[in-house]
Amino acid sequence: MTPSLSKNAKKKSPVLELKNIVKTYTLGNSTFNALDGVSFAIYPGEFVSITGPSGSGKSTLMHIVGLLDNPTSGQILLEGQDISHFKEEALAKTRNITLGFVFQQFNLLAKTSAVENVALPLLYSDVPKNDRNKLAIEMLTKVGLADKAPNTPAQLSGGQQQRVAIARALVNNPLIILADEPTGNLDSKSGSEIIKLFHELHHEGRTIVLVTHDMELAKQAERIIVIRDGKIC
Amino acid sequence: MLKPSLDDLIKSSFRSILKNKGRTALTSLGIIIGVTSVILLTSIGNGLQIYINQQFESLGANTVFVAPGKVFNDKGGFSNSPSSRLVSTSFSLKDINDLRRNLKNSIVSPNSQSTVDISTSFANKKGVTAFGSNYLYGPNNNLIPSAGNGRWYNKEEDDKKSNVAVLGYTLANDLFPKSSALGKKIIAKGKSLKVIGILDKKGSSFGGPSFDDFLYIPIGLVFEFTGNENINAINIKASQQEGVEATKAEVKKILLKKYDKDAFSVFDSSQLLSSINSIISTLTIALTGIAAISLVVGGIGIMNIMLVTVTERTREIGLRKAIGAYPRAILIQFLIEAVILSSIGGLVGICLGALGTFAISQFFPAQVTIGSISLAFGVSFAVGVIFGVAPARKASQLSPIEALRYE
Numbered sequence: 001m002t003p004s005l006s007k008n009a010k011k012k013s014p015v016l017e018l019k020n021i022v023k024t025y026t027l028g029n030s031t032f033n034a035l036d037g038v039s040f041a042i043y044p045g046e047f048v049s050i051t052g053p054s055g056s057g058k059s060t061l062m063h064i065v066g067l068l069d070n071p072t073s074g075q076i077l078l079e080g081q082d083i084s085h086f087k088e089e090a091l092a093k094t095r096n097i098t099l100g101f102v103f104q105q106f107n108l109l110a111k112t113s114a115v116e117n118v119a120l121p122l123l124y125s126d127v128p129k130n131d132r133n134k135l136a137i138e139m140l141t142k143v144g145l146a147d148k149a150p151n152t153p154a155q156l157s158g159g160q161q162q163r164v165a166i167a168r169a170l171v172n173n174p175l176i177i178l179a180d181e182p183t184g185n186l187d188s189k190s191g192s193e194i195i196k197l198f199h200e201l202h203h204e205g206r207t208i209v210l211v212t213h214d215m216e217l218a219k220q221a222e223r224i225i226v227i228r229d230g231k232i233c
Numbered sequence: 234m235l236k237p238s239l240d241d242l243i244k245s246s247f248r249s250i251l252k253n254k255g256r257t258a259l260t261s262l263g264i265i266i267g268v269t270s271v272i273l274l275t276s277i278g279n280g281l282q283i284y285i286n287q288q289f290e291s292l293g294a295n296t297v298f299v300a301p302g303k304v305f306n307d308k309g310g311f312s313n314s315p316s317s318r319l320v321s322t323s324f325s326l327k328d329i330n331d332l333r334r335n336l337k338n339s340i341v342s343p344n345s346q347s348t349v350d351i352s353t354s355f356a357n358k359k360g361v362t363a364f365g366s367n368y369l370y371g372p373n374n375n376l377i378p379s380a381g382n383g384r385w386y387n388k389e390e391d392d393k394k395s396n397v398a399v400l401g402y403t404l405a406n407d408l409f410p411k412s413s414a415l416g417k418k419i420i421a422k423g424k425s426l427k428v429i430g431i432l433d434k435k436g437s438s439f440g441g442p443s444f445d446d447f448l449y450i451p452i453g454l455v456f457e458f459t460g461n462e463n464i465n466a467i468n469i470k471a472s473q474q475e476g477v478e479a480t481k482a483e484v485k486k487i488l489l490k491k492y493d494k495d496a497f498s499v500f501d502s503s504q505l506l507s508s509i510n511s512i513i514s515t516l517t518i519a520l521t522g523i524a525a526i527s528l529v530v531g532g533i534g535i536m537n538i539m540l541v542t543v544t545e546r547t548r549e550i551g552l553r554k555a556i557g558a559y560p561r562a563i564l565i566q567f568l569i570e571a572v573i574l575s576s577i578g579g580l581v582g583i584c585l586g587a588l589g590t591f592a593i594s595q596f597f598p599a600q601v602t603i604g605s606i607s608l609a610f611g612v613s614f615a616v617g618v619i620f621g622v623a624p625a626r627k628a629s630q631l632s633p634i635e636a637l638r639y640e
Contacts, residue, residue: 063634068555096556101552107549122235129238
């Protein structure tokens with residue numbers, strides 16, 4: 001059932017575990033299972049990619065893993081705790097603490113400096129005000145953009161914007177970094193730089209889940225989860 | 234505990250509002266106009282009230298007025314039945330004597346008016362009100378020329394119907410524009426009168442007859458002008474020991490022996506004042522209410538722009554939700570933005586209203602009060618909350634998945 005695990009994962013307990021996840025959409029009288037009994041686990045320090053053709057249920061799975069959506073049935077265990085019954089507010093708090101999102105569209109706030117964009121998740125966290133800016137600068141330094149801290153997204157290139165977004169995903173020290181087509185809006189050179197950054201983060205021991213339709217990109221990860229017609233194959 | 238904290242929310246709201254300065258200005262314009270007009274109108278109402286109160290204070294608190302007809306209705310407002318105005322009761326010298334006999338400690342001054350044309354060697358003036366009274370009327374009603382401008386007529390001149398006159402400030406200037414009128418001769422109805430006093434400026438009385446335009450003469454002269462001895466009104470300075478209320482009761486009792494109860498009115502300045510005040514208050518409230526409609530229109534403008542803003546910032550809302558903003562944090566953020574927009578409008582409106590009031594106060598009594606400022610600010614704050622709720626709710630209920638997908 002579980003695809004081959006990377007070597008360093010086997011001895012630890014999973015950070016996120018999906019058990020028999022079903023997501024059903026109802027359209028009029030017909031129902032449609034976007035996810036049909038999906039189970040897998042992600043272990044700390046893993047670099048996993050989720051891939052599959054469009055319409056495979058890849059996006060739905062990404063939303064479930066990202067705690068943006070509740071499954072129709074099945075269990076989501078986050079560090080062993082079942083969170084599948086969590087309501088909107090508790091889910092928001094859990095996302096804030098445990099996840100770092102990287103989007104295809106970067107989703108940076110316009111007319112807002114890079115450092116403020118990076119600090120944005122901390123606004124909704126318990127991190128004291130005085131530490132936020134420091135942490136944000138630290139993350140910008142990590143992605144090599146310390147000198148761009150006061151610049152707004154419009155003053156940055158696409159690759160730089162995505163690196164700011166990655167810094168934002170790192171700032172709350174998440175359990176999992178969830179990247180949805182992170183290179184989809186970038187030229188191949190910037191794209192490969194972003195992938196290089198992911199590898200660096202992986203080597204630091206961070207857990208990364210990369211969602212992409214691009215098999216070549218998916219192969220960059222240690223482990224590939226392929227989804228087709230709502231099932232893992 | 235609220236996350237983000239209120240000051241973080243306010244700071245980030247200010248930032249998003251300032252990203253769109255032009256839009257902010259235009260959105261606040263409705264509230265600015267509304268608050269400015271509310272402030273202006275209440276200032277004029279208040280100023281008017283204060284001005285009239287001051288005028289009445291100068292009349293003296295102990296003065297009892299007797300006028301023909303029914304001046305007040307049963308509710309204390311001014312009577313407006315047409316019949317009451319047509320009553321042409323006038324009092325006689327006998328009434329004055331009766332009153333004087335019974336009110337030993339009070340000062341009873343008869344008033345009579347006539348319209349005369351005045352000519353001097355320099356100018357002519359038609360339709361001047363000749364106001365006749367006695368030697369005590371002027372000193373008792375603050376109609377005393379200041380030093381260097383002569384005096385009010387004395388008892389001897391009063392008794393002898395001497396040909397003397399005291400001029401209102403404007404009248405004196407109209408008749409003698411180049412030199413002082415004091416000691417000059419004026420001709421009124423064929424009589425040559427000597428100017429013995431010029432009164433200080435009393436100010437306009439809002440379209441009504443101005444005391445500054447009056448010619449003040451002994452009442453005997455007015456009787457000669459009119460050809461009868463009818464007295465139009467009686468002015469009684471109540472003595473300290475008897476007081477206004479007792480004097481009023483006594484006057485009523487005496488006059489009721491001779492006149493029907495609807496044929497005359499006895500009142501004091503506080504009664505007159507409260508009637509005038511109630512009229513001004515009603516007028517101010519009505520006008521302010523009309524101005525407040527523009528505040529509602531301004532609120533709708535804010536709601537419109539906030540709805541547009543929510544749509545424009547759908548992706549931002551989606552992102553904020555994805556990284557941990559719960560619905561209430563988004564709701565409060567957008568509510569605060571709406572309140573900031575309306576409060577900016579309120580503050581600018583208060584400043585403009587205060588400036589406008591200052592400009593108006595040069596020509597017309599107007600006064601900004603703390604009450605009207607706090608009311609205007611409170612209302613604009615409330616407008617922000619009321620009209621901000623719908624857009625903020627819309628924002629808070631967006632699904633993060635849909636919002637992130639929004640193009």
